[in-house]
Amino acid sequence: MPRKIENKEQLKADVLEWIASGETLADFCREKGIDRGTVYKWRNEDEEFNTRFARARDNGYDQIADSCFRIADEMPPTDDNGRTDSGFVSWQKNRIYTRLQLLAKWDPKRYGERKILAGDQEAPLKVEAIERVIVDPKIHED
Numbered sequence: 561m562p563r564k565i566e567n568k569e570q571l572k573a574d575v576l577e578w579i580a581s582g583e584t585l586a587d588f589c590r591e592k593g594i595d596r597g598t599v600y601k602w603r604n605e606d607e608e609f610n611t612r613f614a615r616a617r618d619n620g621y622d623q624i625a626d627s628c629f630r631i632a633d634e635m636p637p638t639d640d641n642g643r644t645d646s647g648f649v650s651w652q653k654n655r656i657y658t659r660l661q662l663l664a665k666w667d668p669k670r671y672g673e674r675k676i677l678a679g680d681q682e683a684p685l686k687v688e689a690i691e692r693v694i695v696d697p698k699i700h701e702d
Contacts, residue, residue, distance in 0.1 A: 565594065568602075572609055575599055580616040582623030621667050628656045 565571060571592065578588045589596045603610040636648045663671035 565598065572602060576612055576616045579613065580619040580623070582620040582627065618667070621663055621671065624659050624663060625671065628659055631656050 571594070574592075575585070575588055579585060585596055585599060589599065599613075603613055631652050634652065636644045636652070638644055660671070664673070
């Protein structure tokens with residue numbers, strides 16, 4: 561039997577803040593001792609909460625993207641001879657790469673690569689017919 565959630569509305573507000581900060585739902589649920597299914601149930605039952613959750617997710621994605629800048633700007637440690645720790649650099653690159661790959665999957669419209677050729681309202685694509693003229697070489701012989 562599922563346990564009774566105390567102060568459900570406060571927990572809903574907390575999860576929205578958590579998600580908007582770029583943290584994972586799994587970590588939130590682990591910290592609060594609830595099942596992710598509970599949050600999914602709230603989303604299914606409460607349209608306003610679902611809309612707010614989606615907005616929080618978008619904000620969270622932006623926070624994750626911003627974190628890539630912070631990671632990239634972090635200076636790697638050096639040894640006594642001034643040499644950069646290449647393992648640290650590789651680890652930082654992996655952290656950035658992972659975040660960007662996840663963002664591209666989670667929100668391809670904003671963070672993915674455009675895969676289709678398309679115009680926009682100000683500059684729509686136009687299809688124009690090209691007239692092909694075949695010249696008979698015998699006509700132009702001198």
